[in-house]
Amino acid sequence: xxxxxxxxxxxxxxxxxxxxxxxxxxxxxxxxxxxxxxxxxxxxxxxxxxxxxxxxxxxxxxxxxxxxxxxxxxxxxxxxxxxxxxxxxxxxxxxxxxxxxxxxxxxxxxxxxxxxxxxxxxxxxxxxxxxxxxxxxxxxxxxxxxxxxxxxxxxxxxxxxxxxxxxxxxxxxxxxxxxxxxxxxxxxxxxxxxxxxxx
Numbered sequence: 001x002x003x004x005x006x007x008x009x010x011x012x013x014x015x016x017x018x019x020x021x022x023x024x025x026x027x028x029x030x031x032x033x034x035x036x037x038x039x040x041x042x043x044x045x046x047x048x049x050x051x052x053x054x055x056x057x058x059x060x061x062x063x064x065x066x067x068x069x070x071x072x073x074x075x076x077x078x079x080x081x082x083x084x085x086x087x088x089x090x091x092x093x094x095x096x097x098x099x100x101x102x103x104x105x106x107x108x109x110x111x112x113x114x115x116x117x118x119x120x121x122x123x124x125x126x127x128x129x130x131x132x133x134x135x136x137x138x139x140x141x142x143x144x145x146x147x148x149x150x151x152x153x154x155x156x157x158x159x160x161x162x163x164x165x166x167x168x169x170x171x172x173x174x175x176x177x178x179x180x181x182x183x184x185x186x187x188x189x190x191x192x193x194x195x196x197x198x199x
Contacts, residue, residue, distance in 0.1 A: 001027060001050065004175075005131075005174075005183075005186075010027045012024070012043075016180075019180070020141075021180055022180075022181065023180055024177070025039040025040040025042075025068070030057075032106065033054070033058065033106075034055065035060060036050075036059045036073065037125065039056075039068055041068070047076075055079070056073060058079055058106065059073060059079045059081050060123070061081070062123045062124070062133075062135030062136075062179060063117065063122040064090065064091055064092060065135075081093075082097045082105060083097075083098055083099065084099060084119075084122060085099055086100065086120050086121025087119055087121040099111045099123060100121075101113040108127065109128075110125065111124075112126065112167065114135075116156035116158065116161070116162070117136055117155065117160055118149060118155060122136060124137075131173075131174065131176075131177060132176045133177045133179075134177070134178045134179060135179045137160060137163065137164070139180040140181035140182040141181050141182075145191065146184065146192055146195040147195065148160065148195065148199060161196075164192075164199060165199075170189070174186065174189065175188045176191065176192055
């Protein structure tokens with residue numbers, strides 16, 4: 001796994017040839033137990049790295065299209081599985097906890113529900129007020145710029161735009177880590193506001 005902009009934050013990636021972007025899984029390393037978000041299949045190297053960092057205590061799925069390799073990682077680690085509450089009825093497998101607006105995964109990791117994306121209950125996660133982790137709605141197909149999921153994939157564009165605008169109003173954002181595409185490590189708040197203003 002690759003260390004990100006914080007010493008306690010790592011990711012691993014798989015290149016998607018159809019979209020010409022990387023998909024990412026994220027691991028937040030905590031003394032109380034690590035949180036993994038939208039886990040992709042792992043190489044042996046990444047699996048060993050995760051084990052050396054303490055494995056996974058919680059696995060968060062931001063939307064039903066990001067289930068990826070979560071079930072396998074649960075079987076390997078015994079982690080608690082958490083999914084979006086609004087997708088509970090149609091989610092492809094059971095979760096131990098269902099998350100909605102205003103919940104905390106663990107202290108320091110806040111949950112925001114976004115609307116209008118390609119699934120009904122997508123989540124965005126705010127890590128210690130400064131790092132926004134997104135699923136599908138907010139992405140980055142070019143380095144240094146954020147974009148919206150294409151209109152053809154959106155359930156409701158006005159709701160999607162309102163969700164982006166609400167997240168762009170968060171006051172202390174420094175980084176934005178999309179599940180799909182380039183991470184934004186600096187000036188994340190400004191770049192997200194630029195996206196919101198362009199919609």
